[in-house]
Amino acid sequence: MLDFLKGAANLLAGPMSAVVDVAGNALGLPPLITNGIKTAAGVATGNVMMAASGVLGVADDLKKNPPGKTEYQASSGTSAKATDGYAAASASKSPLDPKLLDFEDALKVLEANFSQLDLLDGKKSGALSKNDLARAAHDDSLSPKLRDAARFLTDNPAFFERVDGRGVFSAVMPTLGRLYNDDSIRVGDLRTELTKVAEEFAKYGRPQRPGGASPGPAGPCPPPTSGTGTPPPAAECPPRSSGGGGASGGVPPDRGGGPRPGTDCGPSTGGGSTPPTTGSNPSTLDPDFREYREALAILRDNWDTFDSAVGARDNVMTRDNLQAILDSPASSSMLKRAAQFFKDHPEYYDRLEMAAGVGERDGIVGRPDVTAALGQADSTLGTSSSSGGGRASSGVSVKGIVDNPNMSIEDKIQAILMNITTETDDEIMDVMQSMADARDQKATLGTSEADKKKGAKLESSMQELELRLQRLVEKRKAMFDLMSNMSSKFNEMAKTAISNLRSA
Amino acid sequence: MGRVIKHEGAVAMRMEHGEVQRLRSFARGEATWAEVEGMTFEEAKAIAQVGCDLAAAGRLEEARILFEGLVAGNPKDVGARAALGTVYQKLGRLEEAIAEYSAALARDPLHPVALANRGELYLRKGERQGFTDLANAVEVDPHGETAAGRRAKALVRAITLVAVEKLKEGGTSP
Known part of the structure; x- marks a missing residue:
């Protein structure tokens, strides 16, 4: 060759x-x-x-790099501009209210930081009321981005009503929906509304902000979903030209589910387009979130130090422990940084305290809380950055499987089921880890009254975890049964087809 | 069957002033058909991406039609011309591929895809111009951001190694 x-x-x-x-x-x-x-x-x-x-x-x-790989590389030279010979990109013709863009931003921010906002009143209710949002809008401990998002919904009641949950029957029975209207929003409502907004943008085109330059949403390029192992050279999209690209450097967002050049391709200097997603976006995450994740990691790795900072080791941590770390001249700057973070960000401390979802808000953080909070933070960051792992990556890979032209329907079904089984396996591992942590914590308890109370709390937590584990194992078994049945059905189908062919 | 095409006369011929202007510009060769149609660069890129996907899936005839349409719509689109060249190359229409690459390079002499692929085709034909094209491709895409750039880099290295072997053989033989 x-x-x-x-x-x-x-x-x-x-x-x-x-x-x-x-x-x-x-x-x-x-x-x-x-x-x-x-x-x-x-x-x-x-x-x-x-x-x-x-x-x-x-x-x-x-x-x-096989020869003659087909790729579209816009001209970046000075002699020829990429946009030469094409009509100038006109201003947005979308009839939609430009305020919808702010609405979409607010929804994304609220969805990404929902649990934090939910815990603002000290309780995890799973819903945000108008009062919660009004409180968040004026809460100085929150980042400006979060405050703005909350303020947007409080200042625009029409948009709030769009998100306001009305129950599953509202679509078919509006009267029931009106009765159910409780002026509160849940994370599911936010996701549903985000999807609706994305659909509206796809249908009518994305409006342009007054005076704004580019209507294109910036976001990371999703991984390629093209088939694997194709004998002909895979099409590849070249890096976007920095010189050309018209107004936005991305595909106009009003192209619905159409192809998006540059989304599965090399480095880009323009703003990449991203399909509407209900997942968190790094740009909508609270800027302090990464610091929270770091502080959690420090806390987990140095749990014993934090635990024993005040008096004897009791496997729980309170604000006093944090203060003791801060006051101790012997503590390292790393420990002090983590302690300072939780002291300065009570909303994150509350979130940590309630992470395992056990008990009321009493200012006591246990090791299971830290583990659970780390898991949640990782999944949020993993989802937002799409850097693999977690549901985000599996979602993408499922799409990849579905879109793969080289797989038969049987292969696709099996691959998707395998994907789901892997997710279940990961969940099982997480639950087992939480159980192990709870057991460790229980082993260190003494016979005092406080310890007995904690022991009871841990016992109920263990029971919850055991139930969850049982459910997951059953789910896993069901999945394997389904896969096995599918295999046998496919086999039968093939045999029938072959016998029919033979007799034909 | 029995469909009647009605001539709607003035109603059908009523066109907006801007459209007439664009058609006139096209007739004078001042505008491309893409401009007449109001096709933006972003739209062209989206279509080109479909062409790339088709080519990747081995549906070369469909990819060819798409890229030929893009080039017909805007002959100034260097990227579309180079992409059409790659499709021709895979279809075995090497002369047409070289013609497309050359047309692309006439507008943008530093287009890495056109340079790398034309260079390789020239080398296959035994023409020395291929070296220059490949080397230029490596120079304009030093980090291998395009597949063609990476291919050019690998080819330059390969040729260099083979050439060194030749030189060594020449040196050892009496």
């Missing part, structure tokens, strides 16, 4: 092979090739192993 390389080398080395420099100059080659020859000659004469690895690397590179 690469025989032409030999011929090409003959072209290089044939007529004037004596001196590399002479060859390079005489052939009018750019210094790149001439220098390459010099380097390779040195390698070939000096270090055989290095030369061999070089050959292998080249063969590998050539294999990875």
